[in-house]
Amino acid sequence: MLGRVQYVSLVPRPPLDGLIDDLYYLEGTPPYPRLRLPPMPAALFVLNLGPPFRIRAGAGTDGYDDGCVITMPTRAFEFGYPPGTRSVGVHFKPWGLAPFLGMPAAELRDLPVTVEQIWGRAAVAELRERLALAAGPGEMLTLLESELRRRLTGTGGLRLTATGGLSLRRLDETSGLELVRHVSGVIVATGGTVAIGDLSEAAGVSSTYLAQRFKALVGVTPKRLARTYRFASTLLSIDPARAVDWSELAGRAGYFDQAHFGHEFRAFTGLTPTRYLEIRRRFLREHPGHVLEGWPLPAD
Numbered sequence: 001m002l003g004r005v006q007y008v009s010l011v012p013r014p015p016l017d018g019l020i021d022d023l024y025y026l027e028g029t030p031p032y033p034r035l036r037l038p039p040m041p042a043a044l045f046v047l048n049l050g051p052p053f054r055i056r057a058g059a060g061t062d063g064y065d066d067g068c069v070i071t072m073p074t075r076a077f078e079f080g081y082p083p084g085t086r087s088v089g090v091h092f093k094p095w096g097l098a099p100f101l102g103m104p105a106a107e108l109r110d111l112p113v114t115v116e117q118i119w120g121r122a123a124v125a126e127l128r129e130r131l132a133l134a135a136g137p138g139e140m141l142t143l144l145e146s147e148l149r150r151r152l153t154g155t156g157g158l159r160l161t162a163t164g165g166l167s168l169r170r171l172d173e174t175s176g177l178e179l180v181r182h183v184s185g186v187i188v189a190t191g192g193t194v195a196i197g198d199l200s201e202a203a204g205v206s207s208t209y210l211a212q213r214f215k216a217l218v219g220v221t222p223k224r225l226a227r228t229y230r231f232a233s234t235l236l237s238i239d240p241a242r243a244v245d246w247s248e249l250a251g252r253a254g255y256f257d258q259a260h261f262g263h264e265f266r267a268f269t270g271l272t273p274t275r276y277l278e279i280r281r282r283f284l285r286e287h288p289g290h291v292l293e294g295w296p297l298p299a300d
Helices: 115-119 121-132 137-153 169-175 177-189 196-203 207-217 222-236 246-252 258-269 273-286
Strands: 005-010 020-028 034-037 043-048 053-057 060-064 067-070 077-080 085-092
Touching (some): 005 137, 020 137, 067 115, 121 137, 177 222, 196 207, 196 222, 258 273
Antiparallel strands (some): 043 067, 053 077
């Protein structure tokens, strides 16, 4: 039936929980053939198990048979889902994808790539085969978690402590993952409103070094990450069922004025605030209580 979707989510065990928000299983026919995803402060990994899906990034649209990897985006993407879509995926924290990439995250900014380009054809084929033999979504997510855990602890710069925590050893010294994670935590705690100039001073490093480490591990600078967190937090605070006072909302979120907020809105989503609200309300009206309602938007 059109719009029927099964969505199963799993929060991973340590140490993956320091890198990942959740693993998920998606199956069915999404409510719209194309969904627009505004940028969130997260990286995305999708392993496709069904018909190819398509992604529109900028002016181009590409098909993905095996899946895709997207570092933290700076603009909206459009996903074209076929009937009977089926996949498993990972919502990484902004810095969480770095240990699994093997390349600077900035090289993939706003440029989705296939999973094969990151992990290789043979490894992806073997993982997809194991997932296809799993008894159900729960077992599939457990298999995916085990694969991620194996890859994490096999990177040389990482090891598990006796309590299951993550020791960063050489990786911390050479790539600054722990630095980026700590500074990002401050950004998260302040909802993206922290003064960026204060972050490098508090961390005891230069602003240039901090920006370099962020671009390598997150794909964007600390300033851009803070902007994304502030925008995402503001967007998620909107109740589309109620009237919205945009000026009051912009002021509460720390934007200079409503015009500044409107500019940020268009830069992130390609939509005006009022158009966004119209589309959110359309989703609620046409698919009340849908499992995907809340972030993806109809793109048709």
